[in-house]
Amino acid sequence: MKKLSLGEWEEQYVVGPVERFDQKNTMSVRKYADPVMKDRLSGLSAPAAFEQVPGHTLQDYALRWAPRHFHSLIAELNSSKPNPNPLSIKLKRTMEEANKALSYQMNMSGNTSIDTANPDSITRDIKNTAAFFGADMVGICALDSRWIYSHTCEKEIASAESYTHKPQDIPEAYEHAIVMGFEANYQMLKYVQTYIGGAAHDLASSKMVNTSALLSQFISILGYKAIDCNIDDVVITVPLAMQAGLGQLGRHGMLITPQFGPRVRLSVVLTNLPLIPDAPIDFGVTQFCNACRKCARMCPSGSISFGEQTAESVNVSNSSGGMKWPQNGETCLMRAARDRYPCSACVSCCPYNKPDTRFHRTVRWLTDHARWADSFYVWMDDIFGYGKPKKADGFWDKAEPQR
């Protein structure tokens, strides 16, 4: 694994000028804001598909919806964003009212701030704090404004028809982005295209929204500013995560990390705290993904490209100027609207999605240092039987819960 300079990283991933992306073009907004997609994705809001098949039973459904409901509520109620949900402002007022008695705790903010003469030790402490609050990975980069959404879209509540579409700017004082990764459960992710696989992601997200909120609060108590970007709704996280040295872009359009492969959820805290950025890393993902097409093969909707890296977009939901295997978010979500159960096939079958054991670390070392043999590693991954969806029979009886 080698560290790259930002210039080298730029050469690998950026082609020509990047136009800041409008959140209106993300799939999660297009499902209500784009009339054509709204129609095609109407199944997303229909009652969930539900049958007496392992992985699709009522308790599997509940296992996924409980954390999903939770993290989406917390995320909606983040009042630190430049364009916050009006609901979050209402809630903030209600909370301030309800917690007057506790306001003594906050008396300190504004009166004093930490000594920032040594950004090295602050960087170390911020990383330790993030880990203590629950982050599995932490990296820091200088905030590259190209990855900030030019405009954001906001709905007061999910069921509302109307939404706002406003330009978004982050003040220049926010010089750094702290990027955190949260591991999704490896065992649960094996149950692809069931609610159990979906629950793995949503449980990681539940932890993520808490940790991200706590770290933002920690920074503001220290007398500095923090914007909590926890659910991909302020910035595009993958390029920031790459710049912060957490991993590299994979064929499936997701970040691949050395420790957890693609099974991470990402959140970002923007701050004006003086920090030391990390360097981007290269551990052979680009070459590997060029040789490996497992995710493209396993994708039930054919949304992942079999081709080479390109800067061309497939549709308006791809951001411009990035060198990648462009993924088709439209067909991906149309599958979800049709089936109405979660997928996660691309994350689960990715050869980088492995437990962090000595054996797998050795293989990872090889994929980094002997890249010419990439197609051999992919072949071996198949031979060893990795990446096959696991039947959910007996999950509830056998599985030992892991945290």
Added chain:
Amino acid sequence: MKKITIDKWEEQYVAGPVERFDQKYTMGRRHQWDLELKERMKDMLAVPIVSDDPGWTLMDWAMRVASRSIVPKLEMMNLSKPNGGNADAATNPFATMDRSLRPPNGATLDVSDPALITQYIKKVAISFGADMVGICRLDRRWVYSYTYDTQKTEQGHKSQEIPLEYRYAIVIACGGGYNLRRYFPTYINTWTTNSYRQMTANALLSAFIKCLGFKTIDCTFDDVALAIPLAMQAGLGQLGRHNMLITPRFGSSIRLGQVFTNLPLVPDDPIDFGVTEFCNVCKKCADMCPSRSITHEGRTTEPITISNVAGERKWQFNPETCHINLYASKKPCQICVSVCPFTKPNTLFHRAVRWLVDKARWADSFYVKMDDVFGYGKPKKADGFWDDWEPEKY
């Protein structure tokens, strides 16, 4: 560690009829209306102490506050309490969002085997972040007779009844780890991740059960019922001299949560692993308590202040002096949790000692002596804490 019947438990801990406790008399609520106490605790509004001393810096203080900062938000999201708690449905933005938590397409859960459902619920609780989970029948004696809203004061003093269909309480505990506990009495001792982990696990578990088509009351804080008797009945641990629950795995460094439900479940048995006998001879928490609020005497059933519950057999504890000292000193405390000999890492050695404490109870005073000899329960200096700190994952 042996399981005991609920009757045997009753014999050990309950003396005579228990009158349901009024939340108005908890220390948290007395801040609102007890003028004498309020006067004596006015220092709580002062600016907290922050200095350059290790363990007392702005960083240390910020960790203490930030690690609790999501708690009001989580509390506000909870609309399931009979009397609303802080979450007033009229102004609460979550009121319209809660309805999505129901089974799709009228699906129903097969409840013919409560033992199986119990097993599943426990697994789910663990995967949602609980470290321990137990189930008891919801014993209404521990439910507050009245709740007292922190905002509305007297108008918010309302009688509270839990409908009879809520037959069970699922009790969870989240462990707070050991290493940070050694840095008492500094801010570091009170850093916590288990408060929000407990509340999150509670919220998720409650949502999970709602999605199965059953009802829940998520008790987020202990503001619906008394947490410790329920936790004992659910088999999570025993009562200690400091009036906190002592669990086998985490000692007293835990946080408790409860979810009440009408889902058919199979209750657990209370446990006995020698805590009562041990606390009878060990007085470490009483010795170390800066406000002398923990008794050195034996167990009695006489409440010593209006904030003690009547009818329970326990080492009486004075929450008034505890709180007054806490606010007068403007320093965090939790020393009783940190010095408790049961608060230890879950290593082979400590498990072996715990086994002895359980099986050879006649030697309890020797174990206490050894705890001193090994140097446990002494404050650790926080010098260089931030430089050497390697955060643990819980």
